[in-house]
Amino acid sequence: MSQSFVLDGKGIPFEDGQTILQAAGNAGVFIPHLCFHPEFKPHGSCKLCTVKVNGRHTASCTMRAMPGMVVESNTEELNGERRALTQMLFVEGNHFCPSCEKSGNCQLQATAYHLGMMSPHFDHFFPNRAVDASHPEFLLDFNRCILCSLCVRASRDVDGKNVFALSGRGIKTHLIVNAKSGRLADTDFSLADKAASVCPVGVILRKRQGFAVPIGERRFDKAPIEASAKEA
Amino acid sequence: MSFQLETAAHPERLRRVAIDPVSRVEGHGKVTILLDNQNKVHQVRLHIVEFRGFEKFIQGRPYWEVPVMVQRLCGICPVSHHLAASKALDLVVGAKKLTPAAEKLRRLMHYGQMLQSHALHFFHLCSPDLLFGFDSDVTRRNIVGVAAAHPETAKRGVLLRKFGQEVIRVTAGKRVHGTGAVPGGVNKSLTIAERDELLKEIYHIVQWSREAVHLIQKVHMQDPGLYNSFGIFRSNFMSIVGNNGDLDFYHGSLRARDDNGTLIFDGVDYQQYAKYIEEEVRPWSYMKFPFFRALGREKGWYKVGPLARVQNCNQISTPFAEHERKEFVDYAGGSPMHAPLAYHWTRMIEMLHAAEVIKELLHDPDILSNDLMVHGERQMEGVGVIEAPRGTLFHHYQVDENDVVTMANLIVSTTNNNQAMNEAIRHVARRYLNGREVTEGLLNHIEVAIRAFDPCLSCATHALGKMPLEVELVDAEGGLVHALSRS
Numbered sequence: 248m249s250q251s252f253v254l255d256g257k258g259i260p261f262e263d264g265q266t267i268l269q270a271a272g273n274a275g276v277f278i279p280h281l282c283f284h285p286e287f288k289p290h291g292s293c294k295l296c297t298v299k300v301n302g303r304h305t306a307s308c309t310m311r312a313m314p315g316m317v318v319e320s321n322t323e324e325l326n327g328e329r330r331a332l333t334q335m336l337f338v339e340g341n342h343f344c345p346s347c348e349k350s351g352n353c354q355l356q357a358t359a360y361h362l363g364m365m366s367p368h369f370d371h372f373f374p375n376r377a378v379d380a381s382h383p384e385f386l387l388d389f390n391r392c393i394l395c396s397l398c399v400r401a402s403r404d405v406d407g408k409n410v411f412a413l414s415g416r417g418i419k420t421h422l423i424v425n426a427k428s429g430r431l432a433d434t435d436f437s438l439a440d441k442a443a444s445v446c447p448v449g450v451i452l453r454k455r456q457g458f459a460v461p462i463g464e465r466r467f468d469k470a471p472i473e474a475s476a477k478e479a
Numbered sequence: 480m481s482f483q484l485e486t487a488a489h490p491e492r493l494r495r496v497a498i499d500p501v502s503r504v505e506g507h508g509k510v511t512i513l514l515d516n517q518n519k520v521h522q523v524r525l526h527i528v529e530f531r532g533f534e535k536f537i538q539g540r541p542y543w544e545v546p547v548m549v550q551r552l553c554g555i556c557p558v559s560h561h562l563a564a565s566k567a568l569d570l571v572v573g574a575k576k577l578t579p580a581a582e583k584l585r586r587l588m589h590y591g592q593m594l595q596s597h598a599l600h601f602f603h604l605c606s607p608d609l610l611f612g613f614d615s616d617v618t619r620r621n622i623v624g625v626a627a628a629h630p631e632t633a634k635r636g637v638l639l640r641k642f643g644q645e646v647i648r649v650t651a652g653k654r655v656h657g658t659g660a661v662p663g664g665v666n667k668s669l670t671i672a673e674r675d676e677l678l679k680e681i682y683h684i685v686q687w688s689r690e691a692v693h694l695i696q697k698v699h700m701q702d703p704g705l706y707n708s709f710g711i712f713r714s715n716f717m718s719i720v721g722n723n724g725d726l727d728f729y730h731g732s733l734r735a736r737d738d739n740g741t742l743i744f745d746g747v748d749y750q751q752y753a754k755y756i757e758e759e760v761r762p763w764s765y766m767k768f769p770f771f772r773a774l775g776r777e778k779g780w781y782k783v784g785p786l787a788r789v790q791n792c793n794q795i796s797t798p799f800a801e802h803e804r805k806e807f808v809d810y811a812g813g814s815p816m817h818a819p820l821a822y823h824w825t826r827m828i829e830m831l832h833a834a835e836v837i838k839e840l841l842h843d844p845d846i847l848s849n850d851l852m853v854h855g856e857r858q859m860e861g862v863g864v865i866e867a868p869r870g871t872l873f874h875h876y877q878v879d880e881n882d883v884v885t886m887a888n889l890i891v892s893t894t895n896n897n898q899a900m901n902e903a904i905r906h907v908a909r910r911y912l913n914g915r916e917v918t919e920g921l922l923n924h925i926e927v928a929i930r931a932f933d934p935c936l937s938c939a940t941h942a943l944g945k946m947p948l949e950v951e952l953v954d955a956e957g958g959l960v961h962a963l964s965r966s
Contacts, residue, residue, distance in 0.1 A: 462652025
């Protein structure tokens with residue numbers, strides 16, 4: 248543990264093989280992220296964890312820490328870019344926090360608060376996406392998908408089921424269910440699946456559980472997302 | 480269709496006065512008045528030009544989301560929508576009877592809302608008219624003017640409302656747009672600390688509410704010529720009543736009376752509301768016109784809200800409010816009072832009742848219980864009805880086997896009062912507008928009549944008691960004769 252790099256002027260120790268995001272998390276320094284999950288291989292797709300290493304942009308969830316690196320993260324420039332990315336995620340989907348049962352437990356919402364996002368800024372796309380309510384225990388609300396692919400990775404790598412996939416390209420990329428009918432009810436998805444509990448937003452939802460936890464006791468009511476740095 | 484002054488025979492020959500927008504109503508509304516060359520009134524309409532669409536966009540959503548989503552209809556009385564939807568969906572999840580704790584906590588939330596909404600309306604929005612006069616100095620006719628001339632009254636208004644908001648906060652999690660009620664019960668009870676904080680305040684809240692009743696009673700009695708006749712029309716009236724015909728804002732059966740107070744129907748299970756009430760669409764307003772099916776469109780319209788409720792019930796269960804109800808009934812002289820300005824008096828009686836009920840509930844140990852949820856056999860449909868601050872509120876949902884809402888029908892309180900408000904402003908226009916130049920004072924007379932009903936169109940523009948109004952007087956050729964605006 249004698250190696251270190253500099254993050255926003257502060258020395259951050261790291262072990263061999265750790266990424267910048269992991270090492271920063273261990274040191275209690277929060278770098279915003281959405282597609283990263285400590286139990287899965289980094290994906291590097293949401294770009295929210297982008298930092299500058301020796302002056303160049305890179306995703307901190309995929310970049311291994313190296314001795315002598317000079318990393319910038321909590322700067323006006325980078326937080327502005329993260330805020331713009333978050334705003335784009337909000338307008339690309341239909342994220343209506345006021346009536347969303349994930350409100351208060353949602354990583355996207357908490358990240359937006361962390362970054363001081365006061366408005367969507369961009370024009371809303373208002374995509375027309377139906378919910379999949381076919382499964383007796385789960386509801387899929389595709390309106391809120393941010394394409395982090397955590398459910399895809401969890402179902403494939405942990406559950407061994409491949410229930411979810413990302414389909415389409417570019418702006419048309421969307422989450423699909425791996426069944427001929429396209430319906431969750433026609434898969435072997437179950438409550439015990441890792442994919443059932445990994446969604447950072449409000450897409451994969453246990454039915455009939457919404458709003459059971461009162462305001463004040465939800466995850467991000469208790470502590471803002473930056474307090475979860477060590478979970479990285 | 481032959482409502483007087485609703486449709487002029489030859490509108491093309493008439494001048495048009497438009498009050499657009501009428502505000503202190505949720506969304507947007509306008510009043511149009513058609514006059515002939517002698518300034519005789521031929522047509523008066525309150526148009527609600529807002530478009531909401533909630534009934535449509537609830538469709539396709541999971542049912543448990545609905546109580547939280549539909550409360551966004553309003554920022555003043557969201558608890559009403561939150562609870563009406565929850566009541567309807569209780570039936571969908573088979574919760575025919577809630578736990579005592581859940582019902583009492585919901586009641587507490589609702590009566591807290593009644594208190595804050597009535598306090599807001601009376602003190603912030605209407606007291607300037609009532610204390611200074613309808614055409615008094617416009618620069619003073621607002622809550623700031625009240626605060627300068629009657630500081631104690633203004634302060635009490637603020638603190639009464641604040642207390643009601645605190646009751647909502649501890650039961651729903653937030654002062655506005657909380658999440659306390661869920662289908663089958665509630666998601667939180669009160670902590671001892673939360674209860675004790677409210678108990679510290681409730682005794683003077685009850686006392687202030689009593690004094691508010693006496694204040695409006697005095698104002699009313701000082702000028703009976705005005706208060707008993709301004710905007711008056713006779714109509715049927717409807718509300719829910721609780722057990723034994725008690726005044727009940729949270730639950731009961733439907734009761735309707737005609738203008739003489741004779742029962743039209745009583746003890747009606749509100750699940751059957753569609754057999755008794757029908758809604759008519761008229762081309763000039765986005766707001767529907769409900770009426771009793773049995774009496775038809777022309778004779779079946781009705782009013783709702785405090786004036787209807789206080790005169791529809793047999794009694795009020797709390798002592799101070801019951802005493803005030805009897806005073807009111809005595810004043811009315813044995814037959815129903817129909818004067819719109821009597822809404823204010825009855826609204827304060829209701830605020831007093833709400834304060835007394837809150838006091839009772841705060842002493843009930845059930846509100847600290849954690850026995851909060853029940854479920855039963857899943858149903859496909861439910862109707863929830865509640866007495867919102869402004870009147871009877873209907874929520875009706877159908878939910879498919881996948882838990883998704885397939886149909887929603889809402890009859891909101893102000894919709895029930897649609898014809899009634901039109902009649903009131905027609906009366907005011909006939910009496911005060913005929914042959915006169917348009918003045919700010921005249922505009923305020925029309926606003927005063929609308930305001931008496933406390934239409935739930937108000938959340939958009941509560942700006943220190945001033946409606947941003949624009950009135951234009953246009954001649955038969957479309958030329959502007961006179962314009963007045965207030966922003």
